Amino acid sequence: MNRIKRRERLLIGVLIVVIMVAALAFIRSQPWGRFELRPIKPNTPNWIVCVRLNEDANGDIMVIQPEGQTLMLTEDDFDARSPDWAPDGKKIVFSSNRRDYVYQLWTIDPDGKGLSQLTLGGGAKLAPYYDRDGQNILHVAQGLITEVDVKGVHSLQLIPSASQMTQVREQYGQIAFRYAKRPNPDLIAAVQRIDEGEQVVLQDLTLAQQQFTLPIVIAGEYVDLDWSPTGQSLVVSGAGLIVPTQSGEKRMGGVIRFDFGATTREVQPLPLWLSPENAQAAIEVAWSPDGSRVAFVLCERLKDGELKRIGLATVPESGGAPTLIVEGEVYHPHWAPDGQQIVFAMGKPGNRQIYTVRIDGTDLKQRTQSGDHITPKWSPAR
Numbered sequence: 001m002n003r004i005k006r007r008e009r010l011l012i013g014v015l016i017v018v019i020m021v022a023a024l025a026f027i028r029s030q031p032w033g034r035f036e037l038r039p040i041k042p043n044t045p046n047w048i049v050c051v052r053l054n055e056d057a058n059g060d061i062m063v064i065q066p067e068g069q070t071l072m073l074t075e076d077d078f079d080a081r082s083p084d085w086a087p088d089g090k091k092i093v094f095s096s097n098r099r100d101y102v103y104q105l106w107t108i109d110p111d112g113k114g115l116s117q118l119t120l121g122g123g124a125k126l127a128p129y130y131d132r133d134g135q136n137i138l139h140v141a142q143g144l145i146t147e148v149d150v151k152g153v154h155s156l157q158l159i160p161s162a163s164q165m166t167q168v169r170e171q172y173g174q175i176a177f178r179y180a181k182r183p184n185p186d187l188i189a190a191v192q193r194i195d196e197g198e199q200v201v202l203q204d205l206t207l208a209q210q211q212f213t214l215p216i217v218i219a220g221e222y223v224d225l226d227w228s229p230t231g232q233s234l235v236v237s238g239a240g241l242i243v244p245t246q247s248g249e250k251r252m253g254g255v256i257r258f259d260f261g262a263t264t265r266e267v268q269p270l271p272l273w274l275s276p277e278n279a280q281a282a283i284e285v286a287w288s289p290d291g292s293r294v295a296f297v298l299c300e301r302l303k304d305g306e307l308k309r310i311g312l313a314t315v316p317e318s319g320g321a322p323t324l325i326v327e328g329e330v331y332h333p334h335w336a337p338d339g340q341q342i343v344f345a346m347g348k349p350g351n352r353q354i355y356t357v358r359i360d361g362t363d364l365k366q367r368t369q370s371g372d373h374i375t376p377k378w379s380p381a382r
Helices: 001-029 164-170
Strands: 046-052 057-063 069-070 081-083 092-095 104-108 125-130 138-142 144-149 155-159 187-194 195-204 216-218 221-228 235-245 247-259 267-275 280-287 292-303 307-316 322-327 332-336 341-346 354-356 372-378
Touching: 001 247, 046 354, 057 081, 057 092, 057 372, 081 125, 081 372, 092 125, 104 125, 125 332, 144 307, 155 187, 155 195, 155 280, 164 341, 187 216, 187 221, 195 221, 195 235, 216 221, 216 235, 216 247, 221 280, 235 267, 247 292, 267 280, 267 307, 280 307, 280 332, 322 341, 354 372
Parallel strands: 247 280, 332 372
Antiparallel strands: 046 057, 046 372, 057 069, 081 092, 092 104, 125 138, 138 144, 144 155, 187 195, 195 216, 221 235, 235 247, 235 280, 247 267, 280 292, 292 307, 307 322, 332 341, 341 354
16 A cells, blocks of 8 residues: 555656646746856857858858857758847847748857747747847847847837838838847837838837837938947948938938937938949948947949949048958958957858958958858957
8 A cells, every 4th residue: 555655656746847847848948938047158258250151041150269269059951140249248149040930039158058039929030139238139020120128028119110100001111121229229220112222210219109200311222320339320321322412412322420419300410421423332331339430341333233342441430531441342340349340251152251350451360261151240248
């Protein structure tokens, strides 16, 4: 009799353990159930994260350490894109179709551990950026600029707001597909496609429920954008920017800074550099962390409107002639935290390597030797 009771107690104990393990696994599989098990993570000053493309053009997340070692964080048959560092350099967020071939947001530690799915539900989630405080992650969800907290529990649609939704959808087929990382929590800028090309729109979240349209900052054939470190100035680069002149509007390539006053209605445009005949263009603009310079990819605009990448250039935040730092087919420049170096990809598609260079053009270093690499980003950790 006692033996039977001991066996029953053993079976009940095993059953309880199995239920607890299953419950814990289920909780851990949900974004709302995520908790950190690793109090100590790699310290990442001077680490660089990028995407390495395989022969099928699917991306894997890779980090480059200061001593030159490379570490693949993902390496599989799925596609991973758009990595971004948490403000403390302890976590990386990226978009991947690794579950059911639907792009969702995932996070991972810089040493490849702690892979976790952040978002759920239908529709692709793309182009994530951490907010400055690291508590929220912005991304593009089916053409909407959306933020989600770092546990994936609470999300909020930012562009357009609910009151703007009907008007924006009726006027534009694509609501937003590119946006700038925001240092000011109340201001978001994004790029929309229009019949004539693209335009930059601005969302002031303090006014979003009272506005039925999104204010237009500037339009052009192609536009890119980035915020100043203070979040009160927006820089727009592009080709065929529609610029007011004394003789009327004219299309020019170049870089224009927009300074905002106490409200977004108080805006002062300041051209930093313009190509009056629209023969050159500036794309993939990036404002330095110290606010002193703006980097961009300098392009030649061909007769058919195509843009030929000719090098990495910078211009002072107050304006002036561009300084060409590196000549070549440059992609995706990104600043080091000290504002003294830039990381970028360079080469023909299929063989783009990661390079770093000082802002005076010295100390050019090739950081990868083979493969095809895009979207490098320097860790913000110091």
